[in-house]
Amino acid sequence: MRGALALAVALATPGAAQVAREPVLSSAELLADVAILRRAYTEMHPGLLRYNTPEQIEASFRALEAEFARDRPLGEAYRALSVFLARVRCGHTYANFYNQPKDVVAALFQRQTRVPFRFRWLGRRMIVTRSFAGATPLRAGTEVLAIDGVPVGVILDSLLQVSRADGGNDAKRVANLEVTGADRWEAFDIYHPLFFPGTGPRLRLELLPPGARARTVLDVDAQGDEQRLEQHRASQPSAGVDTAAVFTLSHPTPRTAVLRMPTWALYDSKWDWQGYLQRSFEELDRRNVTGLVLDLRDNEGGLDVGNVILAHLTKAELRLPQYERRVRYRRAPVDLVPYLDTWDRSFLDWGEAAVGPGGSMFYRLTRYDDDATGADVIRPAAPRFAGQVLVLVGAGNSSATFQFAQVVQRERLGRLVGQPTGGNRRGINGGAFFFLRLPNSHLEADLPLIGSFAREEQPDAGLSPDVPVTRTAEGIARGRDEELDAALSLLRHGR
Numbered sequence: 001m002r003g004a005l006a007l008a009v010a011l012a013t014p015g016a017a018q019v020a021r022e023p024v025l026s027s028a029e030l031l032a033d034v035a036i037l038r039r040a041y042t043e044m045h046p047g048l049l050r051y052n053t054p055e056q057i058e059a060s061f062r063a064l065e066a067e068f069a070r071d072r073p074l075g076e077a078y079r080a081l082s083v084f085l086a087r088v089r090c091g092h093t094y095a096n097f098y099n100q101p102k103d104v105v106a107a108l109f110q111r112q113t114r115v116p117f118r119f120r121w122l123g124r125r126m127i128v129t130r131s132f133a134g135a136t137p138l139r140a141g142t143e144v145l146a147i148d149g150v151p152v153g154v155i156l157d158s159l160l161q162v163s164r165a166d167g168g169n170d171a172k173r174v175a176n177l178e179v180t181g182a183d184r185w186e187a188f189d190i191y192h193p194l195f196f197p198g199t200g201p202r203l204r205l206e207l208l209p210p211g212a213r214a215r216t217v218l219d220v221d222a223q224g225d226e227q228r229l230e231q232h233r234a235s236q237p238s239a240g241v242d243t244a245a246v247f248t249l250s251h252p253t254p255r256t257a258v259l260r261m262p263t264w265a266l267y268d269s270k271w272d273w274q275g276y277l278q279r280s281f282e283e284l285d286r287r288n289v290t291g292l293v294l295d296l297r298d299n300e301g302g303l304d305v306g307n308v309i310l311a312h313l314t315k316a317e318l319r320l321p322q323y324e325r326r327v328r329y330r331r332a333p334v335d336l337v338p339y340l341d342t343w344d345r346s347f348l349d350w351g352e353a354a355v356g357p358g359g360s361m362f363y364r365l366t367r368y369d370d371d372a373t374g375a376d377v378i379r380p381a382a383p384r385f386a387g388q389v390l391v392l393v394g395a396g397n398s399s400a401t402f403q404f405a406q407v408v409q410r411e412r413l414g415r416l417v418g419q420p421t422g423g424n425r426r427g428i429n430g431g432a433f434f435f436l437r438l439p440n441s442h443l444e445a446d447l448p449l450i451g452s453f454a455r456e457e458q459p460d461a462g463l464s465p466d467v468p469v470t471r472t473a474e475g476i477a478r479g480r481d482e483e484l485d486a487a488l489s490l491l492r493h494g495r
Contacts, residue, residue: 022074022107029440030068030077034061037081037445040336040436041088044328046362046451047429051089051167051460060087074107077441079194082162085445091166091398091422092430092448097185099435099444109185113193113200114223118179119144120471126152127473129180132231133220141210141477148204150196158195163187165422166398166429167460172422175395181235182262182298189228210477236262242270249280256291256491257284258484264400265302267343274308281312285383291491292389296405297418297483298396306404311381313389313413318378320407323427323452325369326362330354332434340447341435347449365450368431378407389414390487393465398422399430405463417490418469418483421462427452 038061041048048057064084072080082095097109116133119126126144144152156177165172176187193199200222207216246269248260259280266273284292294309310318332340332348340348354363370377393405393416402423408414431450438445467486475482 024071024073025077025441026071027069030072031065033438033440034065034068036336036339036438037436039333040447043333044449045447046326046328046449047090048088060084074104074441075194078108078443079162081443081445086162086164089165089167090429090448091164091172092428092446094164094446095443096446097190099446101442104442109190110225111193111200112222112224114189114228115147115179115203116220116223118181120178120476121156121174122471122473124153124156127476129476132223136218136220137207137209137216138205138218138220139209140479141473143208143473144205145208145215146206148196148198155192155196159188159191162191166424167426169422169424169462171395171420171462172398175422180298181232184229184232210473242268245271245276246273247276249283252488254287255289256488257289258293258295260295261299261305263299263302264305267302273305277308281383281385284385290387292385292387293392293484293487294389295392295484296397296401297392297394299401300396301399301401304400306400307378309404310378310407310413312383312385314378314380315384316380318411320376320378322455324455325365326451326453327354327365327449328362330363339437339439341437342433344432347432347434388491390417390490392418392483392487393421394419395422399428402462409463409466415466416463417467417487418465420464423462425454425458425461425463427454
């Protein structure tokens with residue numbers, strides 16, 4: 001099912017249950033917001049037509065307008081907007097949980113609807129990794145078969161309609177819908193009650209515990225937002241502390257090291273991460289470490305931390321010219337400026353750094369080029385790590401971490417271990433953003449501004465690991481880190 005029909009069917013799903021503080025938005029208000037969204041995206045989004053034809057995007061806009069032909073509660077409007085944005089097929093295009101205003105957060109994100117466990121998807125199987133439900137059959141390694149009578153496969157298919165990813169990278173879409181504790185807001189928590197409005201405050205789970213042959217039915221209390229926040233802070237001690245160390249360096253053996261980097265989103269951090277990396281490589285050199293594992297799993301990206309690491313891995317200057325930066329505009333349309341929020345107002349006018357437009361109606365952006373050819377240049381930094389490098393990767397790697405893994409693999413600076421990555425080898429959209437604030441609904445939609453386009457033909461896919469590792473329910477039940485174990489085994493045996 002494709003085009004407008006698929007979107008119309010997706011939006012016809014029953015809406016979120018209203019609570020007293022959830023406003024109802026008039027059709028006129030919503031259609032006015034769609035008009036702003038249409039102008040902003042068609043005139044400024046560099047990837048709008050990367051994976052869609054003009055006809056497909058037009059059909060999606062018309063379907064959204066048809067959805068808003070009647071009044072909608074805020075939750076239904078948010079879900080409808082999210083379905084539309086997911087159809088752009090861009091990993092940086094969504095109604096960002098972190099950028100919604102307080103009234104939207106209060107109305108939609110703070111209900112007692114969360115499942116009382118964390119989980120991973122193994123294929124289409126929902127496997128519990130940690131339970132918060134007390135002494136029950138719900139424990140690590142348990143397979144959840146249904147929630148409130150709905151098979152988890154049906155839940156997954158429903159939520160995939162709003163899961164963001166670049167192009168055809170469905171592994172990223174599925175990974176977005178795991179609950180891992182890595183983020184303050186998790187997509188499953190937000191979208192599940194919007195698609196299944198009967199969710200919470202009590203949940204009926206159908207389970208298959210580890211080693212069991214018969215399923216178990218269990219009634220549990222759903223969790224609220226405050227409980228999720230407490231659990232997140234407990235597992236991410238640096239969360240909300242702008243001077244706290246985010247990376248950790250450990251030594252499983254005297255000659256091996258593991259550098260864990262759960263995020264590179266350090267925009268607001270006052271922690272000296274560059275100094276930490278410099279000291280870390282000095283420590284590796286002092287200890288004569290011969291094997292280094294860089295753990296990037298679930299790290300979507302952020303700052304270009306990878307460039308600092310690459311400088312310590314390369315013995316010669318690296319020139320990385322394979323992608324060209326493009327933008328759709330030189331100066332933002334004046335009438336849209338009141339709705340465009342950002343951390344850097346210079347994004348409103350690229351000036352002479354936007355060269356063109358060319359025949360494709362793109363401007364080539366030269367603002368961030370290191371030299372006249374448009375190449376990014378990585379220069380060696382001391383001390384150089386000359387030992388074996390293994391990078392743990394997965395579907396979460398879709399922005400700066402994807403780009404880092406791509407360079408490591410292509411330049412043979414190390415090997416990738418784990419799962420296929422997110423991102424896309426054809427290039428991604430990001431680097432600079434407007435936060436498009438729709439004035440009537442108060443909903444926000446992220447608008448990436450810079451498109452990176454491959455200079456040579458590339459597949460519509462992420463990166464395949466050099467050493468694939470299959471996660472198993474048995475491994476989860478036993479508390480094993482199968483990917484890290486595989487990496488340390490490779491280092492231990494010198495392979």
